[in-house]
Amino acid sequence: MRFATTWRTHRSSIIAVLFVTTFGAIPRLFFALVSRFPLNDGGMLYAMIRDLWSSGYSLPAYTSYNGGSIPFVYPPLGLYLAGGISSLLHVSLLDCLRLLPPSLSVLTIPAFFLFSQALLENEVQTTLASLAFATIPTAFDWGIMGGGLTRSLGFVFALLTLQQIVGLLRHPQPWRIAGISLTATGTLLSHPSTTWFAVYSALILSITYGRNRKALGYLMLSGGAALLLSSPWWLTVVRRHGVSPFLAASGSAGTPLSSFIAAPLLQFTNQPLLAIWPVVGLVGLLLCINRRIWLLPGWTLIVALIQGRGWPAFIDVPFGVMAGIGLAGILSLVGGSRRPDFEAESAWPEILDGIAPKLGLAYIGVMTLLAATIAAPKTSLTHSQLDAMAWARQHTPPESTFAVISGRSDWSGDANDEWFPALAQRISVATPQGREWEPNEFARRQADYAGLQACASQTTACLDRWAQIRGGLPEYIYLVDVQASAPLNDSLNSSSDFQSVFESSGVRIFARR
Numbered sequence: 184m185r186f187a188t189t190w191r192t193h194r195s196s197i198i199a200v201l202f203v204t205t206f207g208a209i210p211r212l213f214f215a216l217v218s219r220f221p222l223n224d225g226g227m228l229y230a231m232i233r234d235l236w237s238s239g240y241s242l243p244a245y246t247s248y249n250g251g252s253i254p255f256v257y258p259p260l261g262l263y264l265a266g267g268i269s270s271l272l273h274v275s276l277l278d279c280l281r282l283l284p285p286s287l288s289v290l291t292i293p294a295f296f297l298f299s300q301a302l303l304e305n306e307v308q309t310t311l312a313s314l315a316f317a318t319i320p321t322a323f324d325w326g327i328m329g330g331g332l333t334r335s336l337g338f339v340f341a342l343l344t345l346q347q348i349v350g351l352l353r354h355p356q357p358w359r360i361a362g363i364s365l366t367a368t369g370t371l372l373s374h375p376s377t378t379w380f381a382v383y384s385a386l387i388l389s390i391t392y393g394r395n396r397k398a399l400g401y402l403m404l405s406g407g408a409a410l411l412l413s414s415p416w417w418l419t420v421v422r423r424h425g426v427s428p429f430l431a432a433s434g435s436a437g438t439p440l441s442s443f444i445a446a447p448l449l450q451f452t453n454q455p456l457l458a459i460w461p462v463v464g465l466v467g468l469l470l471c472i473n474r475r476i477w478l479l480p481g482w483t484l485i486v487a488l489i490q491g492r493g494w495p496a497f498i499d500v501p502f503g504v505m506a507g508i509g510l511a512g513i514l515s516l517v518g519g520s521r522r523p524d525f526e527a528e529s530a531w532p533e534i535l536d537g538i539a540p541k542l543g544l545a546y547i548g549v550m551t552l553l554a555a556t557i558a559a560p561k562t563s564l565t566h567s568q569l570d571a572m573a574w575a576r577q578h579t580p581p582e583s584t585f586a587v588i589s590g591r592s593d594w595s596g597d598a599n600d601e602w603f604p605a606l607a608q609r610i611s612v613a614t615p616q617g618r619e620w621e622p623n624e625f626a627r628r629q630a631d632y633a634g635l636q637a638c639a640s641q642t643t644a645c646l647d648r649w650a651q652i653r654g655g656l657p658e659y660i661y662l663v664d665v666q667a668s669a670p671l672n673d674s675l676n677s678s679s680d681f682q683s684v685f686e687s688s689g690v691r692i693f694a695r696r
Contacts (some may be wrong), residue, residue, distance in 0.1 A: 204292045207317025210555040211327050212287045220563040221280040225329015226561040226602035227616045229280060231257060244423050245484040249604035253617040256420045256428040260372035261333035284331035287339060288323045292316065294342035299504050301349040301464030307534055314506025315460055318551035319503065320453045320558035321495035328560055340369035344381050348388055348402065355398035360405045367409035372416060373431055380490060380497045387485065391478045428620040429524050442494050446487030451495040456554045459547055464502050467509025478503045514540040564598055567688040574685050575607040575692065584610045584657035590639030595631045599663045612657045639667065644673035660693040
């Protein structure tokens, strides 16, 4: 009886959220399902989950990843989730890292729907905003990779936290404290970037809606409860390593200069084909300014200025809401509505009155879905690359050091460089992953990585110059793509200082004599 009443009351919203979630699941899940290995990154998380297994699920002091010197301070909820699922269901951990992140990314869509519904209190705008969020590539591209295990989990909790906060600020009731406390705890225990986003976004929402002292008091209680519930993790870390890992991580996550240019130009959606959402979002921005609604434009600007690494995914939250407002305004104007700014009482029959709005919405839906699928990450390690890492693990001493050279300029997108320490169980001397928790180490590793990759198109003289700066060459040179690194490969081949010890399709390993 209760289910029937709920269905009648919320039928259209339930249908809407199921539709947009299914729509957004296509680009998020497709390439992970057809791949045999996690998309792009995730090597460090793979090693850390195995560390949890080895320690009986108690938090180790250090992770074994890349030499064993990196403090184990990463928020552990996603690691426990994947490790527990793998153990209980007897599923390969690699399969968990392949399928769990995109599945969690799918859950960000209904979480965003609930948040935008609480913010807009308008079913049509909420549905259209969720359609935008579901098909903007940067809202999910890093979330469906292997490393997206923690990013997507934290994103789900952050969105649910903000939804709860909006409800609390508008209707301050004590029972909401429990909901915010639990979702905020999940955010804290999932990922530092999503925690930072939730913290300053809560402050922005409080400034906008928090004119009730009772609501602000409840919100402060919720934050204190979340700190208390997450204390077993962070107190353990502080007791072992002090606060320096957290300070190092916050200092290494600075906002890239590119965001100051990309944000005003709306160049952060990474949408191929037609850039539909930047245009629609601009319309929404203008409608917000026209109605003197400053929350969404201001929030979008603040994300670009202070979020730091990975900012495009988070800017898609306020921008997605603006895109929903903009698309509703466009469709109502095309349909001949007298209210192109789309008041709250408007509904689907009004906005889709006539053939033109229906065709326009169908076209936008198809094109944005196609663009999202095209832009979705597709790459993962090949069989030959996995074989090369297995050879290194089986045929080199455990303390061996490697220079992994792929020729890529972006360390965060270099799957070979991150997965090598996890699968080969050998030290990669220039891998930056994990070093953000070590004071003054992350920037140095990034510089080491950039200098080493620049040698891919040069000769061994480049390696010698790099070794002089760094203090010596590692024992092995691991060339990921022999064809792309032909000058270095030929130079190593003809050098008396190096000997080829392994060669497969595209991968070659040289040992220093």
